[in-house]
Amino acid sequence: MNKLHAMNTFVQICESGSLTKAAEALDTSLPTVVRTLASLEEHLNTRLFNRTTRKITLTEEGHLYLSRCRRILFDIEDAELELNSQQSKPSGKLTITAPVNFGNQQVSPLVNQFLKQHDQIKIDLLLGDKNINLVEESIDVAIRIGPLADSSMVAKNVGHVRRVICASPRFLNNYPYVKTPKDLLKLPCIRFSPLSHGGNWNFYQGDKVLSIKVDGPLYCTEISAMRQAVLDDIGVGIFLSYQVQAQLDAGTLVPILTDYEPEPLPVSVVYSHAKLMSSRVRVFVDWMTLNLKEQMDKTKQR
Missing domain, CATH: 3.40.190.10 (Periplasmic binding protein-like II)
Incomplete structure (x- = not known):
């Protein structure tokens, strides 16, 4: 087994999200990718992925191995670049x-x-x-x-970010019935231009897209103003996950409708x-x- 080739195949599977897409990216066949992964797991005596009929996910050991593989492949590429560029x-x-x-x-x-x-x-x-x-x-x-x-x-x-719909705990105490995207039609929503599509928020129910026309007392063009409005109980907001991670961790904002979240970006x-x-x-x-x-x-x- 060519270890570097196997590492590269493993990293490509992780980045592509599926064996089929990895085969396409590597310009090889699906059986070749499957055999390479099987040989690598047998060599390591470790399962790197949990597999179902719908998707594959990294095991804990897979996450650790992925970080090491990326570092090794990067160092090799960096060394080749230094030699080829002829500059220190x-x-x-x-x-x-x-x-x-x-x-x-x-x-x-x-x-x-x-x-x-x-x-x-x-x-x-x-x-x-x-x-x-x-x-x-x-x-x-x-x-x-x-x-x-x-x-x-x-x-x-390099990754993905979720689009998170959230509100303050105090606000949700007054609106405990929020269970589906259609419930937002009864709620004040804080609109933010980059994450709204003509005033609509898009949700997903399986393969079906649910487009909800939201409205509320405030329209923002700057994320910190929108976040503060939601913290001040003015309404519900939609954010990229990193924009409210601190507030979610602290519990000052609470995610809602997580089963209907739009696809990550x-x-x-x-x-x-x-x-x-x-x-x-x-x-x-x-x-x-x-x-x-x-x-x-x-x-x-x-």
Whole structure:
């Protein structure tokens, strides 16, 4: 068994979410992926996935092995990059963009770590919630939340964020009957432009999409104002999970309608393949992809 090949196959299964999609990404057959995974588990004498007819999920041992495999594969790729680039250290300036809240919470601390390890690189970190054109604005790398619409971009997935509907415990004491999305028609809802579709909130019941027209006393264009309104018992709000994680952990906000949550949104490290990738961009993309993915995996397991 080729261990590196098996590790790479295992990581691709994790990132693709299924054996079939992993086979497509690796440009190989499904039986080959199945055999490689079986050989790896037999070699390790450990089950890496729990399998059902509908999905596969990592075991606890699988989570530990995934982190090690990613690190090993990253170190190998990094070593090859250093040899091929014929330069000891990448240098120059990078321009990076990310959403405001996610950038402050997740991206900025990692950028600081990166700069400590690469003292010949300078970074302009632009935090903003508008998706700007990377090529036109001379942006090297973007951290994006949501599906990628521009086919000229390359996206490396690092995880997903939930869309959470929540309210304060005091508010819910007055509205104990909230059981289905249709119950929101009777409630005041705080609307926030990026997460509403023409004033509608979308929910899922199996394969069926339920679109609910919400209304309420407040419309916000800034997430902190919306969060405070929900904390102040003004109404129900819909958030990306990281935007209210502290409040959910503290119990000052409570999730509702979790069985009907919209599909999670992908988080990606994005760059343009229209431009020749410099060594500093390559090093940053690989480093950020690995470390942001590990950071989000830890957050997901809390």
